[in-house]
Amino acid sequence: MSSTRPGFRHPDLPKNDLGYTRRDYEGAASTLCAGCGHDSISNAIINACYELALEPSGIAKMSGIGCSSKTPAYFLGKSHGFNSVHGRMPSIATGADMANRDLVYIGVSGDGDTASIGMGQFIHVVRRNLNMVYIVMNNGCYGLTKGQDSATADRGSAGKKGRQSLFESIDLCELAIAIGAGFVARGFSGDKEQLVPLLKAAITHKGFALVDVISPCVTFNNTTTSTKSYQWVRDHMEATATFDFIPPRKEITTQYEKGTTQSVTLHDGGVIHLHKSDGSVDITQRRPAIDALELYREKGRLLTGILHINESLKDTHDILETVETPLNSLAEKELCPGNQVLQQIIETYR
Amino acid sequence: MSSTRPGFRHPDLPKNDLGYTRRDYEGAASTLCAGCGHDSISNAIINACYELALEPSGIAKMSGIGCSSKTPAYFLGKSHGFNSVHGRMPSIATGADMANRDLVYIGVSGDGDTASIGMGQFIHVVRRNLNMVYIVMNNGCYGLTKGQDSATADRGSAGKKGRQSLFESIDLCELAIAIGAGFVARGFSGDKEQLVPLLKAAITHKGFALVDVISPCVTFNNTTTSTKSYQWVRDHMEATATFDFIPPRKEITTQYEKGTTQSVTLHDGGVIHLHKSDGSVDITQRRPAIDALELYREKGRLLTGILHINESLKDTHDILETVETPLNSLAEKELCPGNQVLQQIIETYR
Amino acid sequence: MKLEGINDFVIRFANVNGSGSASANALFAKSLFRLGVPVSPKNIFPSNIQGLPTWYEVRINEKGNLGRRGGYDFIVAVNGQTLKRDYEGLAPGGYFMYDSARQLPADFARDDITLINIPLTQICNREIEDPKLRQLLKNIVYVGALAHLFGMEFSVLTDSILSQYKKKPKLAEPNIKALTLGFEYAATHFQDTCKLKVKRSNKLTRHILMDGNTATALGALYGGATVAGWYPITPSTSVIEAFDKFTSQYRLDDSGKKRVAILQAEDELTALGIALGASWNGARAFTATSGPGISLMNEFLGLAYFAEIPVVLIDVQRTGPSTGMPTRTQQSDILLCACASHGDTRHVLLFPCDPKECFEMTADGFDLAERLQTPVIIMSDLDLGMNDHICLPLEWDDTRTYDRGKVLDKHQLESLTGKWGRYLDKDGDGICYRTYPGTHQRLGSYVTRGSSHDEFAAYTEDNDTYQRIMVRLGKKWQTAKGLVPKPDIKLTDTAADYGAVFFGTSTQASHEAIETLGSQGITINTMRLRGFPFQDEVKAFIDRHKTIFVIEQNRDGQMRTLLISECGIRPDKLVSITHFDGLPVTAGHISYSIEQILKAQMQQGGAQ
Amino acid sequence: MKLEGINDFVIRFANVNGSGSASANALFAKSLFRLGVPVSPKNIFPSNIQGLPTWYEVRINEKGNLGRRGGYDFIVAVNGQTLKRDYEGLAPGGYFMYDSARQLPADFARDDITLINIPLTQICNREIEDPKLRQLLKNIVYVGALAHLFGMEFSVLTDSILSQYKKKPKLAEPNIKALTLGFEYAATHFQDTCKLKVKRSNKLTRHILMDGNTATALGALYGGATVAGWYPITPSTSVIEAFDKFTSQYRLDDSGKKRVAILQAEDELTALGIALGASWNGARAFTATSGPGISLMNEFLGLAYFAEIPVVLIDVQRTGPSTGMPTRTQQSDILLCACASHGDTRHVLLFPCDPKECFEMTADGFDLAERLQTPVIIMSDLDLGMNDHICLPLEWDDTRTYDRGKVLDKHQLESLTGKWGRYLDKDGDGICYRTYPGTHQRLGSYVTRGSSHDEFAAYTEDNDTYQRIMVRLGKKWQTAKGLVPKPDIKLTDTAADYGAVFFGTSTQASHEAIETLGSQGITINTMRLRGFPFQDEVKAFIDRHKTIFVIEQNRDGQMRTLLISECGIRPDKLVSITHFDGLPVTAGHISYSIEQILKAQMQQGGAQ
Numbered sequence A, B: 001m002s003s004t005r006p007g008f009r010h011p012d013l014p015k016n017d018l019g020y021t022r023r024d025y026e027g028a029a030s031t032l033c034a035g036c037g038h039d040s041i042s043n044a045i046i047n048a049c050y051e052l053a054l055e056p057s058g059i060a061k062m063s064g065i066g067c068s069s070k071t072p073a074y075f076l077g078k079s080h081g082f083n084s085v086h087g088r089m090p091s092i093a094t095g096a097d098m099a100n101r102d103l104v105y106i107g108v109s110g111d112g113d114t115a116s117i118g119m120g121q122f123i124h125v126v127r128r129n130l131n132m133v134y135i136v137m138n139n140g141c142y143g144l145t146k147g148q149d150s151a152t153a154d155r156g157s158a159g160k161k162g163r164q165s166l167f168e169s170i171d172l173c174e175l176a177i178a179i180g181a182g183f184v185a186r187g188f189s190g191d192k193e194q195l196v197p198l199l200k201a202a203i204t205h206k207g208f209a210l211v212d213v214i215s216p217c218v219t220f221n222n223t224t225t226s227t228k229s230y231q232w233v234r235d236h237m238e239a240t241a242t243f244d245f246i247p248p249r250k251e252i253t254t255q256y257e258k259g260t261t262q263s264v265t266l267h268d269g270g271v272i273h274l275h276k277s278d279g280s281v282d283i284t285q286r287r288p289a290i291d292a293l294e295l296y297r298e299k300g301r302l303l304t305g306i307l308h309i310n311e312s313l314k315d316t317h318d319i320l321e322t323v324e325t326p327l328n329s330l331a332e333k334e335l336c337p338g339n340q341v342l343q344q345i346i347e348t349y350r
Numbered sequence C, D: 001m002k003l004e005g006i007n008d009f010v011i012r013f014a015n016v017n018g019s020g021s022a023s024a025n026a027l028f029a030k031s032l033f034r035l036g037v038p039v040s041p042k043n044i045f046p047s048n049i050q051g052l053p054t055w056y057e058v059r060i061n062e063k064g065n066l067g068r069r070g071g072y073d074f075i076v077a078v079n080g081q082t083l084k085r086d087y088e089g090l091a092p093g094g095y096f097m098y099d100s101a102r103q104l105p106a107d108f109a110r111d112d113i114t115l116i117n118i119p120l121t122q123i124c125n126r127e128i129e130d131p132k133l134r135q136l137l138k139n140i141v142y143v144g145a146l147a148h149l150f151g152m153e154f155s156v157l158t159d160s161i162l163s164q165y166k167k168k169p170k171l172a173e174p175n176i177k178a179l180t181l182g183f184e185y186a187a188t189h190f191q192d193t194c195k196l197k198v199k200r201s202n203k204l205t206r207h208i209l210m211d212g213n214t215a216t217a218l219g220a221l222y223g224g225a226t227v228a229g230w231y232p233i234t235p236s237t238s239v240i241e242a243f244d245k246f247t248s249q250y251r252l253d254d255s256g257k258k259r260v261a262i263l264q265a266e267d268e269l270t271a272l273g274i275a276l277g278a279s280w281n282g283a284r285a286f287t288a289t290s291g292p293g294i295s296l297m298n299e300f301l302g303l304a305y306f307a308e309i310p311v312v313l314i315d316v317q318r319t320g321p322s323t324g325m326p327t328r329t330q331q332s333d334i335l336l337c338a339c340a341s342h343g344d345t346r347h348v349l350l351f352p353c354d355p356k357e358c359f360e361m362t363a364d365g366f367d368l369a370e371r372l373q374t375p376v377i378i379m380s381d382l383d384l385g386m387n388d389h390i391c392l393p394l395e396w397d398d399t400r401t402y403d404r405g406k407v408l409d410k411h412q413l414e415s416l417t418g419k420w421g422r423y424l425d426k427d428g429d430g431i432c433y434r435t436y437p438g439t440h441q442r443l444g445s446y447v448t449r450g451s452s453h454d455e456f457a458a459y460t461e462d463n464d465t466y467q468r469i470m471v472r473l474g475k476k477w478q479t480a481k482g483l484v485p486k487p488d489i490k491l492t493d494t495a496a497d498y499g500a501v502f503f504g505t506s507t508q509a510s511h512e513a514i515e516t517l518g519s520q521g522i523t524i525n526t527m528r529l530r531g532f533p534f535q536d537e538v539k540a541f542i543d544r545h546k547t548i549f550v551i552e553q554n555r556d557g558q559m560r561t562l563l564i565s566e567c568g569i570r571p572d573k574l575v576s577i578t579h580f581d582g583l584p585v586t587a588g589h590i591s592y593s594i595e596q597i598l599k600a601q602m603q604q605g606g607a608q
């Protein structure tokens, strides 16, 4: 049922540093509902990868189950993908990353997939600081099973069926910071201007990067009574700070006024310039970062942007002290100690 | 293998308000290692229930799997218990509580049982605000499987095998507050003075009450290099505030100086008096409560005592709006609408 | 030549999902039902919310053969994406109805079918003011047209609309208008076009038209379930939705508080955990799920088996393995459900074949689970659960009381002679006496555990004790045989060589196939399985025949495997007739398969 | 009358766990092994860390019969908690060694045994200065005493100590002192007391003494595993611990970095998920677990089956169901492992019977999994995994290369003619060609999924396509038969009526039992199963006999069920011999059971 978009290529399409056009980052035609926030996120992923000039085949797309988790079929058609089972993408991504540390791992999940059935795996993939981007397409509901409340649905928020969500919502960003994630951001599928650079920064960050994207479900949860609707989010969103993301090897042309801008250098030389506003918090520290989220929660506002960044953490491979060579490329001679060693070993069992 | 302690009763043993002696709250002889912190917690549970004069048969003991989860056999021998499977006690407790809201639910778990395999269920039982006490016997390791690091083991901490724990530790208390728990406390198995009143307050609180008790594993994790050893905890623990717990219907005899003491009235009329020290935080608000935990984490100190309390939350039954009568005591006539109604119902399917 | 016939054809609707076609198509089916005509609708929908192809197939059969027939004689083809496929699949002599807004391409050149083009879009654009309603009502317009083409009483349609919108009569109006528009258009342009006709019949005087999941929910309501833990998954979600709906109406006390607790859990492990915790604590509790959920529930099922905790688990099966085809049907969780979890385990299964049995077996399932103190799994499937089926009316015996099994109350505990042991086999039937927490201040408390325990529920690692408990569980399994529903056996000819075994949603098609074969002189006795473990009757039925056809909807012949291993049957005696492409099995497939097997047997010199 | 004999008796040690007895007892067993005497130790330990009874049983058998024998001829009874039981269980004529610090109660009044009281506590208190060492060395003292009693060469004990403490020679000293103390005490006080003797033998020239889990870990090391996800659970934990130990030594690059990633996961779902993700990405990966973990891994196993992802899963079985007896053995996860997960699935199983096979089958398992692109489950158990076994030396063929199965590299992708499809059956063997992520810039990418897919890996809900893929998976299953290890068949008499089928840790006891029966004139051919699916040879072996005894360590005869249903065997032909109390099966149990069955058959008039 999933068809590939026509292969025809317009010769004049703009190309990125690797000579690819945006089309090279597209996938099959989406089968989601027209207007679904998830499709906008897919587009933002396409843009981010195109603009970062990533080699498409060097990316692996991972997902669980849900409308959101279907999207890897709709972007990056030249990348391998793994649409696994409900809530278990983090473990699959962990294994994949262990096998080949050279690929870029982009995980896509839903709020049901992550905050309910996948909560355990989510917390623990954060704790491992796996080098991946973990995107939650957060619509506050279970789209694919027809609109039940998810654990990120705010108490009192009501979708199409008109029933209010009964329980307090879970803020995945706050959890991720508390567990020690080094990059935590929140975006909105309706705000491409903010989302694309967020994704670019997240991809460039080494270690675990969470991007929680509020992504309205137009079919089940875009009502006037829902806090995950386009309207509500537009009315309530505020940003921590604006920022520029400067990829590595790009000349820094802008001059920033001292004191108002904080710069974070990423592991590959890219730089994030955070433009502080009055009373803005130091998001490079987890304590104020968490406090800001709690404050906005109290105020009933939605805090977006980069919520926390810490470039000093080791990722899983560094923690485990594995070799630089991808493990999947090691051959017999590096793996198998041979019979002579075996005979030495078994000698100790005599 | 588990034997019951001799039934002989000394006539002069002191009795509580219900006429029970402390022995009536004891269980079978423990089979844990001599000196295990868990046994001290069992004793504290016995004391708390005895002092609160709870009807033993009105308590249900729930646990998962681990040395810690064995303890329900060692306290409250007159109560029913359910030693379930690894990490899944919260779901069993939820069902039990749904069936009979009149019992007191005391759950016991380990740090492996809760923070690893049980993380998803833990977060969600907090979110439901189930009316139970959830005690984590937290030794930073997997006792029963011989000492592997758990997810609450601090990075760099090393147990008997001498290997340092690789990953950042998870603070269950901070998570619980972030998810919205109404009662969160931390104790130490070596500090009965603090632990017993903590447990009494937790039991009296309506809704979910987490008591994270640092409980050294003498066999595998009581080394000088471990941050879950008796010594380390003694050296690093600090308390939010001292407090008195006054059960309902007890006369309040002490007078507190205004401003230095904050009082929280529990749903059944019991009162907690928190004696504030200089710079102490308002633990009735989640924002400062979380911030305090983050601060102490930064400082490398262990914050104990009641960490957060909020008496205004509805528990699961109130949220679901179930009847006051325990559901397990409803009979046919309240449950079965009868054939006449059935015929009306099926008429709409004609 | 046009296809002809009265009350005997298959019509298929090809739509785009999310376009509101489902309710229009259901209206059509319901109207047929109200005309007393046996009808069986099958909704073939995608695992997707909007924009993909979806089909709705209705078989009309005066004789009451209501399994899927296969093929279609009439198609309402209003989905451009599948137009070609729909066109090509139409039976010779069939009728192809489409929206004349769409010009049929040149290669649509069959001359063996009848085209019926209705300007659906045009009619709606012209006649319906509210643009939001146009798309929806387009579907109603074709239903109106069909009413004329098939010669249906128009009032049955308008009555259906009126009763559907009883509470919002305003909404009935435009629907009736749309119906009329379609009806009139057909009357004007296709006066005598269609030779397939519908005639009021008297076949269905008492019957109801209900989906299995609704009936299951009613079973849980009447069976006295008070706690449900669940996690959304197609095709089981609607069991809980219906239970929620019914309990919101029939389980309120005077102040509006609920005599039920329904909790959407964070996953299936928790869903079953909730049900187990509640059952342990003396409430009747259940959960509903589908294959992936069963896989996740394995550990808890083993605990329930070994610690002897009753629970009712509804498995609405779908096409596996893994995520498979979430919106297609299969009977393929049988082996896993029978032996779920590590170690030696065995679980009681019930196999409902229609909504009435969904109701009864669910209600009975609670009695059975509590009597046996073990999980009881109701093996429904997508076809049964989510499609409407005609069945006899549900009934409840008001004198019935719940069988809570062997539970000791306070008084009984006190009057016991000898020491009570939770796992003591007092009665020799392998079933022991349990207590609910809090029953007595001094007596009857114990710790339930999944680790090895002795008769007094104390932890043990003693090998003899462990073995004794396991042997007793085996004895309980024997007791279960006397309690699960007996098979439904039909001996057409007591001397027949052939028998057929089937269950659940394979029933209708099997009966039809066997009738067909019967009319060709091949007599086959039948046994519809209703429960596992199998009773002696099951073995006796098999033993009395030379060859048994085991008809089931999975690849590996799972029920056949179970029969062989549990009844000790010679494998070569049981011949598998499987169907596992995700669509409901057809009678044609079964009769054809049996014919082929018989032919082969004959060629091999085996007498018939 | 005293029991007598050379190299043929069973000694049991009754200790308190956590008291350091395990290493002393192992020292004793190892010393026997070094004397060239066939020996098989069984550690019977509690699911607890400290203070509960634990036993260590050593069978010494010159003939090399090394299954558990049952009963004990000599006991070292140093656990007060079980003193009475240990005393009563001793064979008539046996020897009862105890610490004379404890006065035996008056009711210890057997006159058919020999008491050997050694003042263990007293000796230690007197002779050993460091009070911390006293408790530990008490155990060594009794080993020294045994050496004298059995007439063992003392040097073999001291040598064992020296090699054990090669790196910490300081620690050897007090141990040797303790040995000597015990030896001398016995020499002085029990000069000719014991008639059970040990004599240096030449039975074990090349052999090694190793536990199965260590061998499994070596198999993973040599098989080239680079990623392991795991979660602690007895009795599988030591597989990973050993793998960690070996890779820390043999998988480092020059800078000390690791050519392996071992991750302790948060649970078993994640453990298998990690292995699957890594395998998908082209690394050899595995996980090890036990029953409860298998239950939790069901969903992922179904995904791996349907999406065709290789993975090696080690199941070190323990006594189920549920938590069961975590430190007791069983072969009871067979059915679940064979059909794990909902829908139609089937998994490849391997059945090692000794450490050598643990090594080989694990290493081969990676080839097999990658060749078949499906999970391969190594069915070990607690007895095999955690007890030491004598076996032939492990060997590795240095010319061997890993069979990575059908994987297309960059070059092959480019030179393909025709469109590549991940699930296209090019070779007609049901196995398709896969690609690792990142292989090629343009070619070979696809999305792996557990939902239904076509030959080109695209999502589909088309019923024919789904069915085609399922049928092909069935074909692959047939191909697997040619690849899994063949059964080990011994036809003592080609005309014999009886055959026995067994596998894994039932092997030793089965061989011994059949030898015993053989000496009574009952000839039984044997087939040791080594893999599932079963080959034609398996069926042929069964077919050639009248009656087959299926010997296995579970209640329900799980392997028998599998044989019947997979090979189409008449159930009445396969007679179950089960043993499931959690202790390793004994030869006596098997031969007795078979005798009883044969007797019954004869009484029923069946010829032998």
Ligand SMILES: Cc1ncc(C[n+]2csc(CCOP(=O)(O)OP(=O)(O)O)c2C)c(N)n1
Pocket (backbone or CB within 6 Å): A065, A066, A067, A068, A069, A086, A109, A110, A111, A112, A113, A114, A137, A139, A141, A142, A143, A144, A145, A150, C231, C232, C233, C234, C268, C292, C293, C296, C323
């Ligand atoms: C084990 C399991 N349980 C349940 C389901 C059914 N299911 C499919 S998608 C889904 C929820 C999806 O919600 P979310 O992750 O928020 O994604 P969305 O569709 O909203 O993007 C569920 C419960 C499943 N596929 N597997």
Ligand SMILES: Cc1ncc(C[n+]2csc(CCOP(=O)(O)OP(=O)(O)O)c2C)c(N)n1
Pocket (backbone or CB within 6 Å): B065, B066, B067, B068, B069, B086, B109, B110, B111, B112, B113, B114, B137, B139, B141, B142, B143, B144, B145, B150, D231, D232, D233, D234, D268, D292, D293, D296, D323
């Ligand atoms: C599903 C499953 N996996 C693994 C185990 C093995 N296991 C038993 S206890 C335990 C960990 C216990 O650690 P914790 O909860 O911290 O308890 P402690 O013994 O430290 O008190 C594990 C992994 C199990 N019983 N079940």
Ligand code: SF4
Pocket (backbone or CB within 6 Å): A031, A032, A033, A035, A036, A037, A038, A067, A068, A139, A143, A144, A216, A217, A218, A219, A220, C049, C050
């Ligand atoms: S149902 Fe909601 S989440 Fe799913 S595709 Fe439609 S709009 Fe998107």
Ligand code: SF4
Pocket (backbone or CB within 6 Å): B031, B032, B033, B035, B036, B037, B038, B067, B068, B139, B143, B144, B216, B217, B218, B219, B220, D049, D050
């Ligand atoms: S192993 Fe550790 S946690 Fe377990 S009983 Fe012993 S001291 Fe306690």
Ligand SMILES: [Mg+2]
Pocket (backbone or CB within 6 Å): A066, A110, A111, A112, A137, A138, A139, A140, A141, A142, A143, A150
């Ligand atoms: Mg969602």
Ligand SMILES: [Mg+2]
Pocket (backbone or CB within 6 Å): B066, B110, B111, B112, B137, B138, B139, B140, B141, B142, B143, B150
């Ligand atoms: Mg622990």
